Amino acid sequence: MTKRSSVSTDRWCEQSKIDLEHRYQFLVESVEDYAIFMLDPSGCVQTWNPGGQRIKGYASAEIIGRHFSVFYTDDDIAVGKPQALLEAALARVHVEDEGLRVRKDGSTFWANVVITAVTGPEGELLGFAKVTRDMTERRRLEELERLQARAAVMEQARESERKRIARELHDDLGQRLSALKMALAVHEKQIWQQGAEISDQIDAMTESLRRIAADLRPPCLDDLGLTAALEWLADSFQRRYGIKVRLAVHGEPEGLNELTVLSLYRIVQEALSNVARHSRASEVSIDLSKDDLFCRLRMSDNGVGLPPGEKLRSDAFGLVGMRERAAQIGGDLQISGRPGNGVHLNLLIPVQGLKGAAR
Structure with missing residues (x-):
């Protein structure tokens, strides 16, 4: 290969590298469902994309240069969670976490976060790549599914209890009322007038008992x-x-x-x-x-x-x-x-x- 052709190839490779970087930058800037940005080794924001602004509320000029701990709750900051995640990413190359994050306006959302350590050719730490996704809606749906499942279990328990009560009303109290009526019939001649009234009341009670038991859980x-x-x-x-x-x-x-x-x-x-x-x-x-x-x-x-x-x-x-x-x-x-x-x-x-x- 001639020197001229070698120089031409080098220029082509350099131009391809520039085109690739432009494409990558275009890709990152076109993503709106994910906040994709870089941190320097100390954790300060270096780059920002439209997804970051949509999810977290900060414009690029408002957040670049600030420490990424601004995205964390006071409780997380108090226990040193932001720094712990950077150290974990450095030790394991990348780390994934889910939890509450804070927007510019102070509101919180449930986020899935992946932090990846970025190193140079000699292994030196250049910074961290951070990808954040708003999982609030998915978490809400999961919570709704859990509540529905819990409601189904509770309803099943209630139905089992209704079934038990209905059975006891029918088998125990119903039989006792029948025995009482039979005993009353034995003495009906002595207390004819009162016995007839009491018998009618027992019949009404028995009918009400059967209706209540059936409403709770019909045997049929x-x-x-x-x-x-x-x-x-x-x-x-x-x-x-x-x-x-x-x-x-x-x-x-x-x-x-x-x-x-x-x-x-x-x-x-x-x-x-x-x-x-x-x-x-x-x-x-x-x-x-x-x-x-x-x-x-x-x-x-x-x-x-x-x-x-x-x-x-x-x-x-x-x-x-x-x-x-x-x-x-x-x-x-x-x-x-x-x-x-x-x-x-x-x-x-x-x-x-x-x-x-x-x-």
């Missing part, structure tokens, strides 16, 4: 399945409130898992309770169907509906509980209504993942 839901439980619920509601109930069940809802069966039953129970309290309806229809793709629950009443322009509040009509139950089984719950046209409930649940031991 465990013994006969969802369809039978809904039929019992509809008949009991109709006799108690004088509101006609039309129930139709299509498909095979009994193939759903226990949580879905219980959630559907409780949603229907709460919706009927709302009809009794608010609708002034004379008739309500319940339609439950299931095919290979979806399980659908539709309920409508012929009551007063919703006043003009009124929207359902998040705490109205027991909506919070129904929405939580729907969310636990992956369902989409919609409630609507117009004045004089009743209230309509539609619940759509994807069948995938709902199958379990047949009830």
Whole structure:
């Protein structure tokens, strides 16, 4: 190779290096979801990118030259966390950390941070590369998932307790009332007048006891399945409130898992309770169907509906509980209504993942 061609090659290599540096700088400056910047060996900010300004709130002129500990909470600074992270990065080449960080305006956010030690050809420390990502939204979603899982566990515990109480009411107190009535019948001739009154009171108490136990946990839901439980619920509601109930069940809802069966039953129970309290309806229809793709629950009443322009509040009509139950089984719950046209409930649940031991 001639000297001229060697010089030309060197110039080409140098130009390629400059182009590569420009491309790298362009890449860093185009990233807005990550704060990517350099620190000098002491921890002072040397470079800044638009992502840093978006996440942390500082313009380049406001932050370059300042120590990066400004991003940390007072508690973290008090225990020496910023310096400890630099020392860890130097010892292990890079270190990753998650925790609260502070914006320019004093607000905090949850951040994922990676700090990498940058060394020169002779191993000398040139500084640190720091990449920060705002994880607040992801952490919020994770916390929401944890709360939903915890709510599901708590609901399962509540249902188990309802089941236990219902069983004790039926088996223990119910039997004692029956024994009391039998004993009263033995002495009925001596205390005929009083005995008849007491007997009627015991009958009323026994009926109330059975209703309370059934409201807590209907035995037919465990013994006969969802369809039978809904039929019992509809008949009991109709006799108690004088509101006609039309129930139709299509498909095979009994193939759903226990949580879905219980959630559907409780949603229907709460919706009927709302009809009794608010609708002034004379008739309500319940339609439950299931095919290979979806399980659908539709309920409508012929009551007063919703006043003009009124929207359902998040705490109205027991909506919070129904929405939580729907969310636990992956369902989409919609409630609507117009004045004089009743209230309509539609619940759509994807069948995938709902199958379990047949009830």
